[in-house]
Amino acid sequence: MSLPILTAICALGCFLICGIPSGLIIARASSEHVDVRKVGSGNIGMTNVARSAGASAAALTLLCDAGKGAVAILLARLVIAQVAFGGDWSQTLPQAQGGLASATLYASCVLGHIFSPYLHFKGGKGISVGLGAGLGFCWPVALSMLAVFVVLAIPTGFVSLGSVFAALSLVPLALLFGVRGLALVPLAVISLTVVWAHRENVRKLLRGEERRFSIHKKGDKLERGATDADAEKSAAEAAANDGKDA
Template sequence: MNTAVFILLAYLLGSIAFGIIVSRAFGLPDPRTVGSGNPGATNVLRSGKKLAAVLTLLGDAAKGWLPVWLAQVYGLAPEVVCWIALAVFLGHLYPVFYRFKGGKGVATAVGILLAFSPALAGLALLSWLAVFALTRFSSLAALTAAALAPGFAWLLLPQVGYIIVVFVLSLLLIWRHRSNIRKLLDGTEAGFGKKP
């Protein structure tokens, strides 16, 4: 398959918002109309439907994993795999199907990390779980995992290109959480089990 076509398809796959699709299937409010306005699993969970949130999480992670995994299976050059990883992630952040207004990319990033290295994804996920268990702030957990991921990648990944991609993903994740950072600093961030 032509490299440019593969990259475009990865972007289009990334543009599929599982939070919106799952919410419609369950008859739930559009996740963009509640909480942070983000069409991700955390906002879907605020609807009270845990299954819908889990399906959103799995869908967003799977779409990050699939194109990167396929690119590796087809033996594409590492630099092409890197562009595919960035394309699917940017598709999630800036989806063509939703006027370029997408999610923050946590689950999709985990899917990409899983394709790069299960150990890398596991460490990032453990970081998220540990911080969330202690603070009940999903945003703080995501920010911590994003900050630690490049270090984990440096230790685990042999390809420099993959390490650079993880660094870029982390920067984009932190950028997408800038409103959450402001709320965390001024004490108005809403955590699970906490009142804003």
């Protein structure tokens, strides 16, 4: 089997595994029994789970999202190493001959989470799964991105700020650690897609409206999802305009 075909098959497997909506499942099974798509930001990621289902659910979501990314890419790299390189794992390192294949697997993990095939291609924002898959792709790059995230998110309380700059640091850090050539293309796709997934957060940051990280406590009132709130606001505005016209 040729390397491109094998990579495509393994990438599909990564996409399907990482598309599993861990946050949605965990929040529903939590004591709050909440559908995170209908509260807060409407996102299925760890941050919205923390705000709607509490610390335990958020920690489990982080573990599961990062875990599925790490397991998916490591298993896929193992298959490629065995089938395409006679069991030589080193050939799947990002700096080696199979670097493009490994970078493609990494991108598939993140894209699977953001565009979950189980939720009509809507999902999370790729940060937790990106950490896990990144560790399986090139751990020095992943840990450096985590450092960027921590330096920005912890002091400010804005998870989105750390996430966006961590994503933007991916390609420069990959270059720093020896990744070259076409292997950088899937990494650029990851970076741009994660920033795109945070586009509303970026707008709110620029307007000074972004919420800081918070953890839901039992008894706290849940916020309605942004989509529902926007829809109700639009309906109210339309009704007001109809009244004026009348």
